[in-house]
Amino acid sequence: MVEEEILLQQLFEEEKLTDKQKKILLAAIDTFSEKGYAATSTSEIAKKAGVAEGTIFRHYKTKKELLVSIVTPLISKVFGPFIVKDFHKVLDQPFENAEDFLRATIENRREVFKKLLPVIKIIMQEIPFQPELREQFVEQVAKKTYERILVVIQDYQDKGQIIDMPPASVARLAVSSIFGYLISRYIFFPESEWDDEIETERTVHFILHGIGKK
Amino acid sequence: MVEEEILLQQLFEEEKLTDKQKKILLAAIDTFSEKGYAATSTSEIAKKAGVAEGTIFRHYKTKKELLVSIVTPLISKVFGPFIVKDFHKVLDQPFENAEDFLRATIENRREVFKKLLPVIKIIMQEIPFQPELREQFVEQVAKKTYERILVVIQDYQDKGQIIDMPPASVARLAVSSIFGYLISRYIFFPESEWDDEIETERTVHFILHGIGKK
Amino acid sequence: MVEEEILLQQLFEEEKLTDKQKKILLAAIDTFSEKGYAATSTSEIAKKAGVAEGTIFRHYKTKKELLVSIVTPLISKVFGPFIVKDFHKVLDQPFENAEDFLRATIENRREVFKKLLPVIKIIMQEIPFQPELREQFVEQVAKKTYERILVVIQDYQDKGQIIDMPPASVARLAVSSIFGYLISRYIFFPESEWDDEIETERTVHFILHGIGKK
Amino acid sequence: MVEEEILLQQLFEEEKLTDKQKKILLAAIDTFSEKGYAATSTSEIAKKAGVAEGTIFRHYKTKKELLVSIVTPLISKVFGPFIVKDFHKVLDQPFENAEDFLRATIENRREVFKKLLPVIKIIMQEIPFQPELREQFVEQVAKKTYERILVVIQDYQDKGQIIDMPPASVARLAVSSIFGYLISRYIFFPESEWDDEIETERTVHFILHGIGKK
């Protein structure tokens, strides 16, 4: 968890949070991710954060606002294919071939997934039930990120590197493969032994060539 | 929803449930799936089912037992690649080629997914938090179903129809692609227009040949 | 308090309240009247009523609903000059002279005041802050009761027994005198010795002839 | 409300209050009078006064002390029949007749009532529940003012202008009539059209001659 906390700490630093606020957020992330939002009590968060229950409500008017404050600033970071600032590089000096691009994307996403695992669990759990989050998600991911992915796909289609399936379907299939890998890796079977280099290669190969022989 | 209710009714019939029990289970499925287990109150279920609160607890000792009673008998049906009784046919008279097998599997899963959507949502939501369910899931899916999948994969590998990647990885990649499709189709974007025949073909083609050109 | 409780018990009987509901209402009346609505906690009421706190909310959805349930059915009984069923008698076989009418009215109101003192305190305290109560009050008292008073006043004006001041002003002045008496008697100085017969006579005399000599 | 604030400002000036204290008191008067003491939070007062919450408690140790600080210095001013310094004049150069005295009293009280309406509401609301205020009230009004009233009444009785009823009863009846007028005028029906000159005359006439004909 150390690595994860460092990343979160940095993100919090950017938002100028006080020490207590950071403690509250970390405790909330921990507990929400472990037991689910609805099954987590604010008193539990307070205890884990080492603050009084009232302190939580001084910073976040409601329990839901606390959830939103955690998830909102992280949605694009988790589901954007590269962190925004890096994305322009991809377009400006694009990877020569789709294979390198895929490999880099998977590795980049894997890093983010690993570091933000608890928040990712929260996002996945709560998006179905929290309209605010869903809206954020649609805005950030389905609109911004998705459009960029389509551009990249079309780019490689133009270069003749990937087949002429509609970009939306290509995106769906590739993204499923990548997230399928990450979810298996970090959520379903985190305790298995994983050789990440090999699995990344297999995933890249699968996305490009499938499992059919010849 | 009529179709779904008919399927569930049949499943209940097999278990010899009373009329009130069926009403309770249907109301619980409805509400759990809509608001999440933890955010659903038993009084709400009672009201929707048209029974007294006490009646729920006469049949299910606790709220959690109610959840388990819904999910347990459905886990294998949802995640098994074919309903158990049909599965032997696949091994006895296997599809000549992997492509036909894949196509049949996807179509079969899609039917189940569509019909049991609310229960699937509940399973996906609650497995991370309910050890009993997780155990059931591991027992039913990860052990029984998974082993069968591996056998099928090895079968096609022996026939030289799919590549020599470790079956576990093949399974992961293929299953990701199929569930990626179904989740996009029925959970993320159920309101988009989907041409299921075409998307099935694309998914089959993707699993076998990927998106790389030539 | 015994006498008061008997009256309230009768009123509750009419509304078919359960035993626990009666206990809750009596405890609430007691505490609201003693400490004020806002300063009374539901846990205090529960304790005094000898029921669980949840029981209160099973019968009254909110604390405010509890208040309204107490006050509403009593407003007209407190402020109506005679209990409704008796009122027709007054018009049908009216008192020969205003003096007898006044005397009877004061004595009747004094009985009600004495018996419903705690509820009266609550009504007086909460009407300024609870729009629902205010509305009830206006409807019951300012409309129904007030109109009847005006009719009576006009009747005695027609008979030449009281002066030709506008009935609204007559009402205001007479009612002030009567309630001024009752408030002094039961709220401000309940511990002084009061000879009610004499004070009633003085009030009647005052309303009819004032304090000016000759 | 401007007029009221000017009067209060003057009263505060006499007590050498700082600017922040004045703001706090005005905000507290406003809110207490509108929502009641118990239903008003100190944070609300702080916000309305434009000061920090801590500032309130620097000046007034507790919320109750704030209430007492508002009400205490005004009790005698509201309920004394004339502002204290003027009162001696009444005794020294008394009005020739009771009628003039009554008329002057009513008009004087009406001015005070109008200007201090919010404080009056607070006093009426909180005296039943705050022993300190009750004590202040008894001390200031029931003792000082009341005794003065009795003296005046006896004076007019000696002059043969009012009847030989016990002064306490005379006081009760006259005061009820006056306050009944003011409460109707400013609290119950402030929105009706009132011709104050006429109503004052009616009240004077009523107190002296009642409503009986001849």
Place this chain on the structure above:
DNA sequence: TATGAATGAGTGTTCATTCAT
């Protein structure tokens, strides 16, 4: 002197569960 973050006891309300009918 003024601030406002922090506190923790207390609030009204909900809830899963029990049990007498």
Place this chain on the structure above:
DNA sequence: GATGAATGAACACTCATTCAT
């Protein structure tokens, strides 16, 4: 078997008050 009144612990949230700055 079915009911629904009753329970009391737990919940999200508020509040008067404190205190370091």
